[in-house]
Amino acid sequence: MPESVPPADLAGLSLTEIATLVAERKLPPVEKWNPTHCGHSDMRIASDGTWFHQGSPIGRPAMVRLFATILRREADGSHVLVTPVEKLTIDVEDAAFVAVELKTEGAGKARSMAFRLNTDELVVADADHPLRIVQGEDGPRPYLAVRGGLEALIARPVYYELINLAIDEEADPIGLWSGDTFFPLDGGE
Missing domain, CATH: 2.30.270.10 (duf1285 protein)
Known part of the structure; x- marks a missing residue:
């Protein structure tokens, strides 16, 4: 899985350094994974960006960062969390x-x-x-x-x-x- 440590302070980085960090970021190839749909994840992303699981906010930022790396938008506009072996729907109120x-x-x-x-x-x-x-x-x-x-x-x-x-x-x-x-x-x- 990709590293889920937050990057250095944005204000202290030049745009060249930011572009390097963006280029170096390794995300899972979710666009290549097509497992069978397994159901709903019991998760949603509220319009303010808060991630919820079974109605409770996910309080660990590292978990949210990890889930965000396996988030994909489908051709029909829906959102899923996808791994090589499962695909689960996630509700997104506005933007991911x-x-x-x-x-x-x-x-x-x-x-x-x-x-x-x-x-x-x-x-x-x-x-x-x-x-x-x-x-x-x-x-x-x-x-x-x-x-x-x-x-x-x-x-x-x-x-x-x-x-x-x-x-x-x-x-x-x-x-x-x-x-x-x-x-x-x-x-x-």
Whole structure:
């Protein structure tokens, strides 16, 4: 199984160091595993990113990080926990992860942005990991593509940080660059 130790403090890392950590991360090849579906896991991920088992929060962050490494999104949009020998459904209320911290370097087209997820995974926004904004009844809901159809809801304070950066840069339309890709932040996907 992959290492479930959280990475070093995001604020103390350069984006180059973060990109190296992301590249070195070894995740199980869940996309290659196709065991028989065994039922429901009695687990769910709440919209705030809290993982539950049989109605109780999972209190050990290392367990959540471990389960997150075997999480997969199916073609029908459902989520499963998968190993080489079993596949169990897991309920996901909104997104599988929450982006809770932002590290940014550069400005304009030279900007790079890295996000720490609630599972301590690091994701650098680029063409393969785009940002998207969905307009909801309660305002914009920003998401970051993580892997294999899994997404992270961007926490409201992180979204405000992104908006402030875009306002400071006077971007028109309002948005930011990362990984040579422009991401509009006004909901115009």
